[in-house]
Amino acid sequence: MRQCSFNSKNLSNLQGNEVLMTEEAILQGCLKNHAAAQRELYQRYSPKMLAVCFRFAHNREDAEDMLQDGFIKVFLQMHTFQSKGAFEGWIRRIIVHTCINHLKKNKRFNESVDIMQASTAQIREESIPSIVQAKQIVDCIRLLPIGYRTVLNLYAIEGYSHKEISGMLDIEESTSRSQYTRARQMLEDILIRRKLLPEPKEKTERLTAIQ
Amino acid sequence: MMERVYFDNEFENQLKEKSDQLKMYPSDKVWNEVHRSLHTRRKGFVAGMSVLVGGILILAGTQLLSPSKTNGHNLAVTKTIQPAPAPATADLHAFNPNAFSASDATNRQTESHLQQALPAPFISSTGTSVSASREEDRTLSSIKSEIARASAENRLANVSASSLSSGNKMDLNLKETETAPQRLPAPANVTGGVPESDKSVARFTHIHNDRFSWEIYATPTLNTHHLYGVDYQNISSSIQNAPITVVRFANVNGFVDNTPVMGYDLGGNLLYRISKNFSLKAGLQFSFSRYYFKAYNSSPSQSGATLSSYLGYIADSLTNYSLARTGNPKNPQRFQNKYYQLSIPVGIEWKVAGKRKLQLHIGATVQPSYLLNRDAYVLSGDYNSYGKDPAVYRRWNLQAGAETFISYRVGSIRWELGPQIRYQILSTYKSSYPLQENLVNYGIRLGFTKSIR
Numbered sequence: 001m002r003q004c005s006f007n008s009k010n011l012s013n014l015q016g017n018e019v020l021m022t023e024e025a026i027l028q029g030c031l032k033n034h035a036a037a038q039r040e041l042y043q044r045y046s047p048k049m050l051a052v053c054f055r056f057a058h059n060r061e062d063a064e065d066m067l068q069d070g071f072i073k074v075f076l077q078m079h080t081f082q083s084k085g086a087f088e089g090w091i092r093r094i095i096v097h098t099c100i101n102h103l104k105k106n107k108r109f110n111e112s113v114d115i116m117q118a119s120t121a122q123i124r125e126e127s128i129p130s131i132v133q134a135k136q137i138v139d140c141i142r143l144l145p146i147g148y149r150t151v152l153n154l155y156a157i158e159g160y161s162h163k164e165i166s167g168m169l170d171i172e173e174s175t176s177r178s179q180y181t182r183a184r185q186m187l188e189d190i191l192i193r194r195k196l197l198p199e200p201k202e203k204t205e206r207l208t209a210i211q
Numbered sequence: 212m213m214e215r216v217y218f219d220n221e222f223e224n225q226l227k228e229k230s231d232q233l234k235m236y237p238s239d240k241v242w243n244e245v246h247r248s249l250h251t252r253r254k255g256f257v258a259g260m261s262v263l264v265g266g267i268l269i270l271a272g273t274q275l276l277s278p279s280k281t282n283g284h285n286l287a288v289t290k291t292i293q294p295a296p297a298p299a300t301a302d303l304h305a306f307n308p309n310a311f312s313a314s315d316a317t318n319r320q321t322e323s324h325l326q327q328a329l330p331a332p333f334i335s336s337t338g339t340s341v342s343a344s345r346e347e348d349r350t351l352s353s354i355k356s357e358i359a360r361a362s363a364e365n366r367l368a369n370v371s372a373s374s375l376s377s378g379n380k381m382d383l384n385l386k387e388t389e390t391a392p393q394r395l396p397a398p399a400n401v402t403g404g405v406p407e408s409d410k411s412v413a414r415f416t417h418i419h420n421d422r423f424s425w426e427i428y429a430t431p432t433l434n435t436h437h438l439y440g441v442d443y444q445n446i447s448s449s450i451q452n453a454p455i456t457v458v459r460f461a462n463v464n465g466f467v468d469n470t471p472v473m474g475y476d477l478g479g480n481l482l483y484r485i486s487k488n489f490s491l492k493a494g495l496q497f498s499f500s501r502y503y504f505k506a507y508n509s510s511p512s513q514s515g516a517t518l519s520s521y522l523g524y525i526a527d528s529l530t531n532y533s534l535a536r537t538g539n540p541k542n543p544q545r546f547q548n549k550y551y552q553l554s555i556p557v558g559i560e561w562k563v564a565g566k567r568k569l570q571l572h573i574g575a576t577v578q579p580s581y582l583l584n585r586d587a588y589v590l591s592g593d594y595n596s597y598g599k600d601p602a603v604y605r606r607w608n609l610q611a612g613a614e615t616f617i618s619y620r621v622g623s624i625r626w627e628l629g630p631q632i633r634y635q636i637l638s639t640y641k642s643s644y645p646l647q648e649n650l651v652n653y654g655i656r657l658g659f660t661k662s663i664r
């Protein structure tokens with residue numbers, strides 16, 4: 001993975017050893033299939049993971065389906081977790097892969113490839129009520145066509161390289177790069193229109209000033 | 212040309228930072244499904260399949276992998292009967308059951324004859340002569356141990372007497388087995404010491420144990436279901452004026468679009484022959500049935516299941532969202548309802564016609580069943596949407612099965628093939644729910660039976 005900063009905040013020194021021990025206890029409980037430990041783990045990570053799913057999914061219902069399948073996989077594959085990396089990062093990778101599998105299974109990603117290749121991709125101008133800026137940004141990401149959105153999510157937010165993305169989505173690496181460039185440009189436009197980004201100045205003006 | 216707002220990586224970093232700040236809280240149903248998958252369904256499924264597979268393996272192992280032990284047992288009983296004064300010939304009608312008593316004197320005499328008969332060659336229950344010395348030694352050693360055990364328990368004569376208590380059985384069984392021993396000419400050094408009467412008794416003893424047999428079968432099935440709704444026209448006007456969803460259709464089967472799909476049954480039975488043509492049977496069966504229905508996705512909304520509270524059903528909570536709605540002609544999707552059931556079929560079989568090789572049977576069973584999963588979609592009381600509500604489902608149910616099949620004997624195994632139908636007598640849903648669903652499975656059963664000796 002290109003970026004490995006998933007858990008730096010959660011496992012910071014400020015949280016101390018107590019949290020780490022608790023996490024270890026949860027991990028051991030889950031390995032023994034204890035429902036209480038599983039519930040604790042779920043409550044701790046499900047809000048963040050649902051937000052991840054929501055960025056990939058078509059709607060909240062689909063996101064919850066992804067989350068459900070993802071957590072079942074997490075619990076069933078708990079024994080494969082090696083304590084070398086961060087636990088949250090491991091869960092997140094499983095959730096992301098589950099999301100991709102959902103999109104593939106429902107053929108939504110394949111359908112979106114056509115949309116991606118079309119130069120005139122339509123942006124849905126939906127009015128999604130947002131209170132905080134994070135929600136507004138995620139809403140803007142979700143306005144992208146699903147193919148753009150998937151590549152952007154994987155590269156910019158989840159930190160996968162284009163090579164990894166090409167393997168996950170069964171596309172060429174160059175395709176991943178070009179789609180990401182377009183996705184980024186489209187997202188910037190949306191963010192500017194929503195006043196979440198400052199409007200850029202014209203390049204010509206800048207050149208004039210230099211002269 | 213627009214200038215880029217951010218330089219490389221700055222954009223991604225800010226995007227990631229902001230996105231990771233978002234938290235969303237899933238509905239309770241997500242955890243409920245996760246928990247059920249990890250603890251309820253898996254446990255029930257694994258336990259059921261373990262019992263089924265284990266039972267089949269044990270039965271198959273004892274019957275298929277170690278037949279020599281039963282041969283030895285039959286031989287011991289054969290020799291026990293040898294000295295009895297009955298005029299045992301090929302015609303068992305001449306047998307007088309009273310001639311075989313369970314008196315102590317007979318037992319002693321029997322034991323004596325058994326000891327004398329030990330070195331003598333024998334004919335197995337299937338009539339196969341054994342001449343190989345190694346096999347003979349092994350079998351003889353098992354005979355000795357069997358005789359010693361039988362003598363200690365002083366039960367040999369009792370076995371003989373009970374075996375001869377039914378004239379009908381003798382007549383039937385002799386006919387079924389009389390050809391086997393005579394087809395194989397035994398070497399003189401092996402069979403020379405056994406009179407014909409002994410062979411007849413041996414056949415008789417074998418047949419007495421043939422009352423029990425076991426059966427394994429697999430049935431590809433075509434699954435469908437019948438829905439029965441409430442006759443809304445009969446609802447009183449006061450309820451009709453209540454603030455509930457308007458019911459558009461009274462005939463629920465005409466409203467929903469269901470498609471039959473393939474499923475399967477796997478199971479095993481133990482059969483007990485109560486007469487020449489009738490057998491009782493009981494066993495364990497695993498059934499997987501499913502059907503498709505068409506609906507379209509909708510954004511989360513409250514399912515109409517709560518409507519039924521007017522009709523006596525009170526939903527556990529209001530968090531039951533519908534995933535799919537019926538009735539929209541645009542962009543319908545196909546959903547699948549799956550049911551996993553364990554059942555205990557208990558019934559009777561009747562041999563309608565046929566001889567030894569080819570037979571025609573009819574059977575009927577009653578099957579108490581247990582539903583292993585409750586995550587299927589349920590149609591709401593107003594026929595307007597589908598949702599998932601495990602509380603609606605009935606765990607224990609009752610099924611009725613009917614079948615007819617042709618059986619053909621190949622060696623010691625009887626193969627069976629024929630159609631079957633299974634109808635779920637009680638509704639899939641609890642009686643308090645206004646809708647009733649009865650599953651119907653049509654299938655072609657392929658199985659085989661083998662006698663327990």
